[in-house]
Every structure is written in structure tokens, then in C-alpha cells.
Amino acid sequence: MVKQQVAIKTRLRIENNSKRIVLVICDGVSSAETMILVNEVTKKIKREGKRRVLIYVISPLGRPKYFEVIRRLIQENISLSMSIRYSGSKPENLLELIRKLDNPDVFIAGLCRDFIQALDDIGYKNVIVI
Amino acid sequence: MSSCKGFEIVITSDRTMMSNHHGKEFLGFMTTAPAIGLPKWLWMWIAAPKMKVDSLGRPVEAPYGLRKVEAVLQDAGYNAAIVDPDHIHKHIDSMKVLMIGHHDFFAYGPPSCEWWMLTGKEPVNRVSFREFMESPAVREAERRGAKIIVGGPAAWQWLWALEEWKKWGVDCVIDGEAELVITDIVEAALNNEPLPDYVYVGPADTPSVEQIPIIKGASVNGLVEIMRGCPRGCRFCSVTLRPLRFMPIEHIVKEIEVNVRAGVKNAILHSEDVLLYYADGVKPRPEPVLRLHEAVLKTTPGSIAWAHISLAATKYAEEKYRLISKLMNDMIIPRQKYIGVEVGIETGSVRLAKIIMPAKAAPYSPEQWPEVVEDAFRIMHENHIVPAATLILGLPEEKPEDIIATAELLDKLKPYRSLIVPMFFVPMGAFKNREWFKTHGLREEHVDVLIQCLRHSVRWAEDIMNRFYIREPLLLPVRLVLKLFLSSIRKNMAKVKPALEAIIANGERR
Numbered sequence: 001m002v003k004q005q006v007a008i009k010t011r012l013r014i015e016n017n018s019k020r021i022v023l024v025i026c027d028g029v030s031s032a033e034t035m036i037l038v039n040e041v042t043k044k045i046k047r048e049g050k051r052r053v054l055i056y057v058i059s060p061l062g063r064p065k066y067f068e069v070i071r072r073l074i075q076e077n078i079s080l081s082m083s084i085r086y087s088g089s090k091p092e093n094l095l096e097l098i099r100k101l102d103n104p105d106v107f108i109a110g111l112c113r114d115f116i117q118a119l120d121d122i123g124y125k126n127v128i129v130i
Numbered sequence: 131m132s133s134c135k136g137f138e139i140v141i142t143s144d145r146t147m148m149s150n151h152h153g154k155e156f157l158g159f160m161t162t163a164p165a166i167g168l169p170k171w172l173w174m175w176i177a178a179p180k181m182k183v184d185s186l187g188r189p190v191e192a193p194y195g196l197r198k199v200e201a202v203l204q205d206a207g208y209n210a211a212i213v214d215p216d217h218i219h220k221h222i223d224s225m226k227v228l229m230i231g232h233h234d235f236f237a238y239g240p241p242s243c244e245w246w247m248l249t250g251k252e253p254v255n256r257v258s259f260r261e262f263m264e265s266p267a268v269r270e271a272e273r274r275g276a277k278i279i280v281g282g283p284a285a286w287q288w289l290w291a292l293e294e295w296k297k298w299g300v301d302c303v304i305d306g307e308a309e310l311v312i313t314d315i316v317e318a319a320l321n322n323e324p325l326p327d328y329v330y331v332g333p334a335d336t337p338s339v340e341q342i343p344i345i346k347g348a349s350v351n352g353l354v355e356i357m358r359g360c361p362r363g364c365r366f367c368s369v370t371l372r373p374l375r376f377m378p379i380e381h382i383v384k385e386i387e388v389n390v391r392a393g394v395k396n397a398i399l400h401s402e403d404v405l406l407y408y409a410d411g412v413k414p415r416p417e418p419v420l421r422l423h424e425a426v427l428k429t430t431p432g433s434i435a436w437a438h439i440s441l442a443a444t445k446y447a448e449e450k451y452r453l454i455s456k457l458m459n460d461m462i463i464p465r466q467k468y469i470g471v472e473v474g475i476e477t478g479s480v481r482l483a484k485i486i487m488p489a490k491a492a493p494y495s496p497e498q499w500p501e502v503v504e505d506a507f508r509i510m511h512e513n514h515i516v517p518a519a520t521l522i523l524g525l526p527e528e529k530p531e532d533i534i535a536t537a538e539l540l541d542k543l544k545p546y547r548s549l550i551v552p553m554f555f556v557p558m559g560a561f562k563n564r565e566w567f568k569t570h571g572l573r574e575e576h577v578d579v580l581i582q583c584l585r586h587s588v589r590w591a592e593d594i595m596n597r598f599y600i601r602e603p604l605l606l607p608v609r610l611v612l613k614l615f616l617s618s619i620r621k622n623m624a625k626v627k628p629a630l631e632a633i634i635a636n637g638e639r640r
Contacts, residue, residue: 011314011317011318011323012311012314012315012318012326013310013311013314013335014311014329014331014335015326051332051333051334052332052334052335057327063296063327064288064292064295064296064300064327065292065296067289067292067327067328068292071289071290072563074286074289074305074328074330075289075557075563076563077330077332078332078371079332079333080330080332080334081329081330081331081332081333081334081335082328082329082330082332083326083328083329083330084326084327084328084329085324085326085327086327
């Protein structure tokens with residue numbers, strides 16, 4: 001049985017001093033939207049000049065099915081160390097993550113109305129909806 | 131070490147990896163194909179016989195990559211060891227982490243996917259890995275809560291095997307050089323902390339030479355790494371993404387000594403290009419290469435082999451310094467009849483070479499690539515070097531005229547003793563975001579090249595077996611089965627072309 005994971009603190013070297021971002025991945029992401037997501041995330045990481053990225057994924061698709069959407073992100077990457085963590089499937093998990101991280105960049109792809117609503121409700125602005 | 135209680139961290143792989151292939155590394159390539167014309171058990175017996183193990187199930191020889199992981203963890207004080215896949219049940223009570231490495235978990239890599247596409251049958255490496263993951267011991271380990279961490283050169287394949295990932299309860303996939311990242315991931319696993327699903331090790335986390343440990347136990351067929359990375363930057367290759375590092379001779383000798391102490395008398399020098407050991411860019415320097423061989427031959431009681439050399443370095447080294455003749459005549463031939471090595475032709479097309487591998491011919495120009503290939507093959511033939519060469523079909527940007535250029539080059543290579551293995555393009559390296567080559571992309575020009583390669587390789591395989599290969603009396607049964615296999619291919623050669631043409635016709639109908 002695959003277990004759900006919510007981890008904020010890390011002891012892993014590969015996650016130290018990394019750019020932290022949150023991806024919310026729902027059903028119905030087209031391949032064109034996947035490419036837009038990849039481009040947006042890559043742009044954001046490059047702008048900060050970090051060599052490591054820690055990606056928290058919130059997805060009702062579950063683990064590891066969400067990789068159907070984000071494997072392109074891994075394929076396109078050569079130069080960064082990357083750690084990808086599944087952090088839950090529900091809007092509550094997203095809100096908990098945002099509370100624990102320091103104003104993370106959030107990217108939302110697919111039919112994620114509940115997640116967008118949850119962020120709107122708390123007035124969270126650091127979001128890119130694909 | 132609490133060995134009597136079993137290991138907490140068990141490092142392993144399936145049988146196709148955990149084998150010394152009768153001491154003949156090249157036989158290991160048979161694990162990338164389905165059992166053709168032979169029962170699967172016989173195919174596996176030839177390609178991947180079981181390894182000798184101790185009472186704890188630790189194999190005498192194990193894949194080199196797993197040996198590195200074992201060394202890192204043992205150096206850090208963990209109760210970790212490589213265990214043969216048939217013996218992991220001995221550690222079921224103690225096992226908290228099960229680490230599994232592979233070159234080709236799902237047969238999505240080259241050349242496995244090609245044999246799979248052409249024959250329609252699953253290669254034995256895929257079948258063997260599935261059987262291992264579904265074995266009672268692995269299922270029991272997972273049921274008891276052992277964390278399953280997978281990695282190795284084929285880590286990327288899990289991104290296309292999400293059902294298996296879920297079904298088999300894999301906790302973490304590690305993609306890239308693991309030396310600097312593995313201990314804290316294992317520590318987190320032992321402490322039952324959540325693990326990342328996927329880790330890609332980028333340049334910031336690749337180890338320096340000083341951070342790469344010496345193996346603790348013998349590697350399969352005495353393979354030892356002399357370099358990591360490659361300076362040529364071919365766009366289809368993942369090795370070129372890694373920084374270039376040279377292992378010092380003392381480090382290499384120490385690893386050979388580990389192998390020799392375990393009874394492994396031969397050595398395989400692993401590098402993407404042995405001739406570029408401490409080279410001046412892509413220009414070989416004789417002095418370090420000769421010093422390396424002097425030290426290796428002094429330490430190795432048996433024979434040596436090279437993992438890879440490049441054709442451009444071969445031509446340059448011989449024409450500028452007569453380095454190949456010196457190495458072979460003065461150092462290697464006095465103790466063995468030949469040396470085996472893998473080389474990459476990839477294409478005979480200058481146009482395509484310029485796009486996908488502009489530095490492959492360096493220090494020569496890409497326009498000289500076909501001439502470089504032919505000259506290097508001649509030099510190798512004259513010096514008893516037997517290459518297993520690869521070609522890539524279905525490369526991005528490939529046009530029919532490129533395939534024809536490859537066919538023309540193959541014609542010129544007929545007189546030179548070699549095996550030539552065509553492979554279908556698999557997206558890796560800087561091309562890892564490109565599309566896979568599939569059978570519906572197969573063209574008549576591809577079929578001609580496939581047939582040329584088959585004819586060439588069968589002809590020379592028979593010659594190689596008659597002169598050099600598998601001459602040991604103990605291996606007579608393996609030799610007989612292989613000879614029968616080759617003769618059956620020769621007899622059935624006429625049926626191959628219509629079968630391939632049928633694949634094209636089926637593709638057109640789709």
C-alpha cells in the first residue's frame with residue numbers, strides 16, 4: 001500500500017538550500033498545459049539561480065499517478081538536483097503546506113476548482129493557474 | 131557487523147543483473163532479448179547463471195553500481211550488504227530497507243526495447259525483474275514495512291511504469307549518482323520518515339573523485355571504473371550530462387585487488403572512452419594510458435577488457451603515437467589473444483552526425499566521421515581488438531538518406547572483425563524529452579540496415595568463437611548451445627527480411 005506523505009522538515013542534503021515550490025495537479029491536464037506548466041516552473045527556478053529544487057505535489061490523482069503530468073518536468077531538467085514529494089490530495093493539505101512553507105510559489109494545473117477556491121478564501125496571491 | 135541477525139539494509143537486483151554471465155560479459159547482452167529459439171530456462175542459464183554465495187546469501191561478484199552503494203553505506207556504519215535475489219528471505223526479519231538497482235528494469239532501454247518491438251515478446255530482463263518483484267520474499271518484505279528504494283541507470287523507467295510503482299509499493303526512486311545522497315535517504319527510511327518519491331541528482335550533488343569510495347566486495351567480471359563522464363556531449367547520451375572525472379591509478383589498483391582477493395582474476399576497465407584517461411580534451415595522451423595499463427596488468431592475474439573506446443580516439447592515438455599497437459603488441463597480446471570493447475558508430479551520415487554528435491569525430495571534423503569509423507575499424511582489426519559496435523536507428527531528425535549513408539558505411543566495414551548491433555532510439559541525455567522510435571516508424575531503409583548488421587554479426591560471431599571466445603573446457607556446453615544458436619540464425623536468415631517487411635506493412639495499415 002502506498003502511503004501518503006506530508007513532510008516539511010528535511011534532513012536530506014539534496015533538499016537543503018533548495019527552491020521550494022508547490023504543484024497542484026488535478027485531472028484533465030492536456031499535453032499543451034503540461035508544457036506551459038514545465039515552462040513556468042523552469043522560468044521561476046532559473047530566475048532564483050538555485051541549483052536544487054524541492055517540489056511538493058498536491059494531487060487528487062494520488063501517488064504515483066501524478067507523475068503522468070509532471071514527468072515532463074523531470075525530462076526537461078538536466079542541471080538541477082530535484083526532489084519530489086507527494087504531500088496529499090485535498091485542499092486542506094495545500095493550505096497546511098502553505099502555512100508551513102514561507103509563501104511558496106504555487107502552480108495549479110487541471111480541473112482544480114476546489115483548490116483555487118481554497119486559496120481565494122485565504123487571499124493567497126502567489127499562485128499561477130495554468 | 132551484526133551479520134548473524136541479518137542485514138537491515140539489503141541491496142539487490144534480479145538474476146539478469148546478479149550474474150557473472152559465465153565470466154563472459156558479452157553474454158550478459160542476451161538478457162536484453164526474449165528467449166529466441168530456446169526455452170527460457172536454457173536462455174537464462176547461458177545469459178545469467180546463478181552466482182556463488184556465502185551462507186548469508188552474499189554473492190561473490192555483484193554489479194559495480196551496487197558495490198558503490200554498499201561501500202558508501204558500510205563506510206557510514208550501516209548494517210548493509212548486497213544479497214543475491216534468491217537469498218533475501220534470509221534477512222526478512224531484519225530488513226528495514228530494500229534497495230534495488232538495475233540497468234533496465236522494464237526493458238525500455240536499448241537494445242531491449244528493440245528486440246521486444248521486433249519480436250513482440252518481452253525480453254528476459256523484464257520478465258526476470260517482474261518475477262523478482264512479485265516473489266514471496268519481496269512481497270513479504272514490503273508487507274512487513276521495509277522501505278523499497280530503487281535506482282541505477284534505468285531509474286527514469288519508473289516514470290513510465292506507474293502501475294508497477296504503485297503495485298509493488300516502491301517508496302523512492304533515485305536517478306543519478308547516489309554517493310552523496312544515499313546515506314541520508316537511508317537514514318530517513320530507517321527512521322520511518324517520509325521519503326521523496328523521486329530524486330534526480332544534478333551536478334550540485336555529484337561526488338568528486340575523493341568522495342567515491344572503493345568497493346568492498348568483488349564486482350561482476352572484475353569491472354572497475356577508471357573515469358566518469360565523457361567530454362563529447364553527444365545529445366542522445368546520458369553519460370555526457372555528468373562532470374568528467376578520472377580515478378587515480380592507486381584507486382583503480384585497490385579495486386582490482388579487492389576483486390583478485392575474491393577470486394576474480396580478470397578486469398574490465400570501465401569508462402566511456404578508455405583512451406581518454408587523463409586526456410588533453412578529446413586527444414589521448416600516451417603516458418597516462420600506458421601507465422594505467424602497466425599498473426592494471428601488474429595487478430590483474432588474468433585478462434583485461436575495455437568497456438568502451440571511441441573510434442576517433444582510436445584513430446588519433448594510433449596515427450599520432452602508435453599507441454594502439456604499443457598497448458596491444460607490447461602489453462596486452464603477450465597475455466591474451468584479443469581484447470573486447472564496445473564502440474559507438476551510431477550513424478554513417480555526416481549530416482546527422484553534425485546534429486546529434488558534433489564532437490564524436492573530434493579532434494577530426496564531423497565531415498570525416500565515416501572515414502574515422504572505417505580507419506578505426508581497420509586499426510582495431512589489425513591489432514586484435516574486437517569491437518561490439520552500436521548503431522542508432524530512428525534518431526530525431528533522421529531522414530532516409532541518413533539511413534542509406536549508414537548502410538554504405540556498413541558495406542565498408544565488412545572486412546573488419548566486429549559485431550554490429552543496431553538499436554532503436556530511446557530518449558536519453560539531452561534528447562530525453564524527444565519521442566521514442568516505434569515500429570510504425572520502421573522504413574525499408576531501416577530493414578536493409580538491420581539485415582546488413584545481422585549478416586555481418588553472424589559471420590564475425592562464428593569467426594570470433596572459432597578463434598577466441600569461450601575456449602575454456604568448462605564452458606563447452608555454453609559454447610555448443612551458442613554455436614547451435616548461431617547456426618539456426620544463419621539457416622533462418624532468409625525469413626528475417628519478410629518478417630520485418632510485415633511489421634512495416636502492419637504499421638502502414640494502422
